[in-house]
Amino acid sequence: GMVSNRQKDEAIANFRFEGVLIDERPYGSGHINDTFLLTFDISGMGLLRVILQRMNKEIFTQPEELMENVLGVTSYLRKKIIENGGDPERETLNIIRTVANRPYYVDSQGDYWRCYKFIDGATSYDQVEKPDDFYQSAVSFGNFQRLLADYPAETLHETIKGFHDTKARFEVFKKAVEADVCGRAASVQKEIDFVLAHEDVANVFGDMLAAGELPLRVTHNDTKLNNIMIDDKTGKGICVIDLDTVMPGLAMNDFGDSIRFGASTGAEDEIDLSKVSCDMELFDLYAKGYIEGCGGKLTKKEIELMPMGAKVMTFECGMRFLTDYLEGDHYFKIHREHHNLDRCRTQFKLVEDMEAKWDIMQEIIRKYNV
Ligand code: ATP
Ligand code: MG
Ligand code: MG
Incomplete structure (x- = not known):
């Protein structure tokens, strides 16, 4: 079913975010997960954006295994990117953990949520234009x-x-x-x-x-x-x-x-x-x-x-x-x-x-x- 505000608020409350939530909206054109963009105001340090997703558990029936893959691959990539002198904040996804220090949150309805740092200054294009x-x-x-x-x-x-x-x-x-x-x-x-x-x-x-x-x-x-x-x-x-x-x-x-x-x-x-x-x-x-x-x-x-x-x-x-x-x-x-x-x-x-x-x-x- 659709994501209700109550369900989303429960998820948001359970991630480790800094600052004050000032905006939240559905985001992107993905077909599989429910994706949201959250914006936080960190006093004195400007705005911080994050991607919040409710995972599709009809298609991915083993969300724990899926997140184990994502965690394994993204932490490995982070290490490699740093070794190569790249920017690990922009060249790989970065998982934001829950307040319980887990890589995903299971809400009271049994749905799975995860959070990524928003990649700034870049765009994902739906159509090949050139x-x-x-x-x-x-x-x-x-x-x-x-x-x-x-x-x-x-x-x-x-x-x-x-x-x-x-x-x-x-x-x-x-x-x-x-x-x-x-x-x-x-x-x-x-x-x-x-x-x-x-x-x-x-x-x-x-x-x-x-x-x-x-x-x-x-x-x-x-x-x-x-x-x-x-x-x-x-x-x-x-x-x-x-x-x-x-x-x-x-x-x-x-x-x-x-x-x-x-x-x-x-x-x-x-x-x-x-x-x-x-x-x-x-x-x-x-x-x-x-x-x-x-x-x-x-x-x-x-x-x-x-x-x-x-x-x-x-x-x-x-x-x-x-x-x-x-x-x-x-x-x-x-x-x-x-x-x-x-x-x-x-x-x-x-x-x-x-x-x-x-x-x-x-x-x-x-x-x-x-
Ligand atoms: P698909 O239909 O391709 O399977 P999906 O539902 O699995 O999509 P994602 O591709 O994970 O969803 O995310 C949807 C959109 O959200 C992306 O196309 C991109 O525009 C945006 N997005 C996802 N993660 C990030 C991020 N970390 N930073 C910035 N934008 C992001
Ligand atoms: Mg996608
Ligand atoms: Mg996808």
């Missing part, structure tokens, strides 16, 4: 990977179990086709055949990981532009935010998901598939930024597999849309009839386009794999 925005997000997510390269990824909790277990998602898809609870399977045979013909794409990373050929990394898993803070003065990406989906995973998947939605020439639900393709200039730009940001921390093999990351993430996403369509649209919110089918089709069109441009993609990556 190619440099996309490049900046690539550098920032690459930096995130670089700084966390030696973090013990296997100690992180999986906040959404099997999030990019493409192999397992393939099995779920096959069950959905078999069950065909909505009687829709016959009408989407072409799309079903597309998935079945790509079983190798579903398996490739799982098999390599099992064979010990790929390192487990700290991955972000929501690598979109508005999860980056861009400095208002310099225009540079300074901080990765929104760490709810930080999990052990594969670098190629973070990279690939960014390409999937950021390098597409069409909207995710475009009906006119002739408008949907993977833009090679944007692919090049993102690859350049990401690999630069990673600063030599990725293996040659991980870099070589980046086009595959783009293909796997796009295929997986299309398969999930199709699964949801077959199961009756209960996971992804739909705003029109066949919306999930339309979304599935754009993703498969992108996969086909990547297959057609495979040599070009490899060539682009090779330039940066030195």
